[in-house]
Amino acid sequence: MRKQVIAGNWKMNKNHREAEDFIQTAKNEVPSSDQVESVICAPFPFLQKLVEETEGTSLKIGAQNMHFEESGAFTGEVSPVMLKELGVEYVVLGHSERREIFKETDEEVNKKVHAAFNHGLTPIVCVGESLEQREANQTMDHVEAQVKKALEGLTDEQSQQVIIAYEPIWAIGTGRTATSEQANEVCTHIRKVVSDFVSAGVAEAVRIQYGGSVKPANVDELLSQSDIDGALVGGASLEADSFLKLVEAGKHE
Ligand SMILES: O=C[C@H](O)COP(=O)(O)O
Numbered sequence: 001m002r003k004q005v006i007a008g009n010w011k012m013n014k015n016h017r018e019a020e021d022f023i024q025t026a027k028n029e030v031p032s033s034d035q036v037e038s039v040i041c042a043p044f045p046f047l048q049k050l051v052e053e054t055e056g057t058s059l060k061i062g063a064q065n066m067h068f069e070e071s072g073a074f075t076g077e078v079s080p081v082m083l084k085e086l087g088v089e090y091v092v093l094g095h096s097e098r099r100e101i102f103k104e105t106d107e108e109v110n111k112k113v114h115a116a117f118n119h120g121l122t123p124i125v126c127v128g129e130s131l132e133q134r135e136a137n138q139t140m141d142h143v144e145a146q147v148k149k150a151l152e153g154l155t156d157e158q159s160q161q162v163i164i165a166y167e168p169i170w171a172i173g174t175g176r177t178a179t180s181e182q183a184n185e186v187c188t189h190i191r192k193v194v195s196d197f198v199s200a201g202v203a204e205a206v207r208i209q210y211g212g213s214v215k216p217a218n219v220d221e222l223l224s225q226s227d228i229d230g231a232l233v234g235g236a237s238l239e240a241d242s243f244l245k246l247v248e249a250g251k252h253e
Pocket of ligand 1: 234
């Protein structure tokens with residue numbers, strides 16, 4: 001039985017007060033549970049405060065990106081060492097917005113995954129196809145290539161700890177969710193890719209999230225699918241009530 005992971009990705013939203021209000025409401029409501037792990041991935045300026053506020057609770061804090069180098073002349077970047085020092089535990093890597101807008105490559109994502117493990121951070125690695133790729137029947141090949149490159153050079157144990165987030169780009173922030181069957185079909189394929197590329201044991205244990213317009217109204221059906229082990233949520237993670245409903249759904253799977 002895999003533990004569900006419900007991760008909120010706030011993207012570039014909220015001010016300090018709003019972040020604080022969210023955490024005050026959510027931190028004691030998030031259950032300590034064997035069934036579900038709860039994470040909020042916040043903008044860099046809020047991380048220190050959020051880590052402090054959630055200490056001793058079951059709500060964990062993640063970043064939304066980082067550089068793969070420990071330090072150096074990389075103006076505007078944040079290193080894994082800095083995140084670890086703050087007490088951040090997770091980091092979203094290779095989100096489609098990073099890949100599309102900031103031109104991140106599969107190679108960079110792989111370097112970041114290695115850097116995350118070198119510094120004790122759990123990577124949430126995003127993969128997913130565009131609408132054009134889906135319509136051209138390239139979804140499975142595209143996602144397979146992204147997963148293999150992300151896991152390249154990892155030990156089996158590290159591969160098992162990676163959280164893979166399948167996010168079809170056409171379903172992100174559009175209100176257009178993949179059907180639970182569409183989402184599960186790709187997540188099942190990802191598990192097979194991990195099985196062939198790493199091992200059957202790792203594939204059985206690795207957690208695969210779905211992301212793309214997940215909300216309280218559709219989360220139960222998505223999480224009930226055989227190969228979906230949680231959700232990476234943008235819009236519906238911005239309000240504490242809504243995030244808590246998603247966590248509650250994860251607890252019941
Ligand atoms: O990281 C989260 C995803 O990009 C999904 O965003 P969304 O739930 O607003 O569609």
